[in-house]
Amino acid sequence: MNAAADSYDVVCVGGALVGSAAAYFLSENPDFDGTIAVIEPDSTYEFAQTSRAQNSIREQFSQPVNIRISQFGMEFIDRFEEVVQVHGHAPEINFRGTGYLFLAADEHDLANLESQMEVQHQEGAHTRLLTPGQVKDEFPYMDVESIAGARMGSMREGSFDGWALLQGFRQRAVHNGVTYITDRVVEVKREGSLVTSVMLESGRSLPCGHVVNAAGPRARVIAHMVGLTVPVEPRARTSFMFDCRTPIDHNVPLTVTPEGVHFRREQHHYMTGGIPDVDVAIDYDDWNIRPDEFEEQIWPTVAKYVPQFDQILKVTSWGGQYAYNTLDHNLIIGPAPDLSNFYFGNGFSGHGMQQSPAVGRGLSELITYGEYRTLDMTPLGYERVLTNTPFLENVVI
Ligand SMILES: Cc1cc2nc3c(=O)[nH]c(=O)nc-3n(C[C@H](O)[C@H](O)[C@H](O)COP(=O)(O)OP(=O)(O)OC[C@H]3O[C@@H](n4cnc5c(N)ncnc54)[C@H](O)[C@@H]3O)c2cc1C
Structure with missing residues (x-):
């Protein structure tokens, strides 16, 4: 690959997780011998969702394709540590x-968990329903008074270092000849049914054969540059x-309460978050912490299910953004019908960390072969x- 080309x-567009995953899988594909540039203005990734995520992976989705995406x-x-190696x-x-544990408040919730479980089993996921008594047996630190039951996943579900995932994709892509350019895309030029070049803030113009929109919460800004719209907004x-x-000496799965609050163990601490009461689009540059959420919503909820969380010390907090797909809370991947060389990889709505390997691989197949060769993500x-x-995903955290 030519690493210093003027055209690619x-x-x-965007060099955090999804841009780097696409670059990695393309540059590893023996059938692709083209040049690749990744444009990223924020080389520290301070303002990427990827740096502010909670880094977990699960099989417990409602759509078969999402289950398969996470299984990959x-x-x-x-x-990972074998395939992204550079010089050993x-x-x-x-x-x-740790598994994920979804709690049901009532019989209606439980019926939902059960019907989703049928789909999960068809896809080979090892999920199981638990009565309140079984929850108490497995997780004796929990108060099960207010639950009707729960669904527990396998130990294939859990958490990992998301920063390492990004760095692995990136270091291997660079090793394979991919060029990372610290700059911002300000224009994508379109001629009829093709994009032809991108303009950078520095004034540089890069003619190109394909463009991948990997701009996270700013996906809509990039789509507008080619006259398209995409229902993705920062939340x-x-x-x-x-x-x-009081230490908990049992497994603490990533637990999701009926109120939409989630918590899990992170080393010697616990990590938590929830859905804001008023969940609306925010400014692209708004990475502020919402401190009141902890006192008013999250702490009372986690203490309701784990009484010893009544006595805790808040250690730290940070603001983040979901790239939220308002149509159906699901990934949008692939080209637009009338713009065949412009690809979306957007709208993950909080599950893009785990989906990035399958999405990177899928984009590399679409660009190289014009079709999916492994996992069909057409829906x-x-x-x-x-x-x-809408192609609705019902299990969104
Ligand atoms: C609090 C929180 C918890 C999460 N927990 C999980 C989890 O447990 N599991 C999971 O799977 N996912 C989780 N996610 C979601 C996951 O972090 C994202 O889906 C994933 O990181 C998306 O990566 P991305 O590359 O699409 O976006 P980003 O990481 O946001 O990167 C987009 C990049 O595009 C760049 N960019 C923007 N505009 C331009 C431009 N004009 N030109 C060039 N570059 C541009 C930006 O600088 C940025 O670096 C969580 C997210 C948050 C916020």
């Missing part, structure tokens, strides 16, 4: 299998870490946006 076969993510994480070194992914998500005075294509046909 593929340009990724799990396989990739298993092989790879970032440590540090996967910790505030604050993460909190706390210390519990997640852009056509549904044009026809306003």
Whole structure:
């Protein structure tokens, strides 16, 4: 690959997780011999969702394709340190299998968990329903008075180092000849049914054969540059870490309460977050912490299910953004029908960390072969946006 070209076969707009995953899988594909540039203005990734995520992976989705996407993510994480190696070194992914535990408030919730479980079993996921008594047996620190039951996943679900995932993709892509350019895309030029070049803030123009929109919460800004729209907006998500005075000497799965609050163990602390009461689009530059959420919503909820969380010490918190797909809370991947060399990889709505391996691989197949060769992600294509046909994912955290 020519690393110093003035034109590129593929340009990724955004060089965090999805841009780097696409660059990695393209540059590893023996059938692709083109040049690749990744354009990223924020080389520290301070203002990327990727740096502010909670880094977990699960099989417990409602759509079969999402289950398969995460199952590939799990396989990739298993092989990660081998496949991203450069000169014998790879970032440590540090996967910790804990499972996810979804709590049901009532029989209606439980019926939903059960019907989703049928789909999960068809896809080979090892999920199981638990009565309140079984929850108490497995997780004796929990108060089960207010739950009707729960669904527990396998130890294939858990958490890992998301920063390592990004760095692994990136270091291997660079090793393979991909060029990272610290700059911002300010224009994508379109001639009829093709994009032809991108303009950078520095004034540089890069003619290109394909463009991947990997701009996270700013996906809509990039889509507008080629006259398209995409239903993705930034939504505030604050993460909190706390210390519990009484240690828990049992597995603490990533637990999701009926109120939409989630918590899990992170080393010696606990990490938590929830959905803001008023969940609306925020400014692209708003990475503020919403401190009141902890006192008013999150702390009372976690203490309701884990009484010893009544005595905790808040350790730190940080602001984040979901790239929220308002149509159906699901990934949008692939080209627009009338713009065949412009690809979306957007709208993850909080599950893009785990989906990045399958999405990177899928984009590399679409660009190289014009079709999916491994996992068919057609239901997640852009056509549904044009026809306003939601492909709803019901298990969104
Ligand atoms: C609090 C929180 C918890 C999460 N927890 C999980 C989890 O447990 N599991 C999971 O799977 N996912 C999780 N996610 C979601 C996950 O972090 C994202 O889906 C994933 O990181 C998306 O990566 P991305 O590359 O699409 O976007 P980003 O990481 O946001 O990167 C987009 C990049 O595009 C760049 N960019 C923007 N505009 C331009 C431009 N004009 N030109 C060039 N570059 C541009 C930006 O600088 C940025 O670096 C969580 C997210 C948050 C906020």
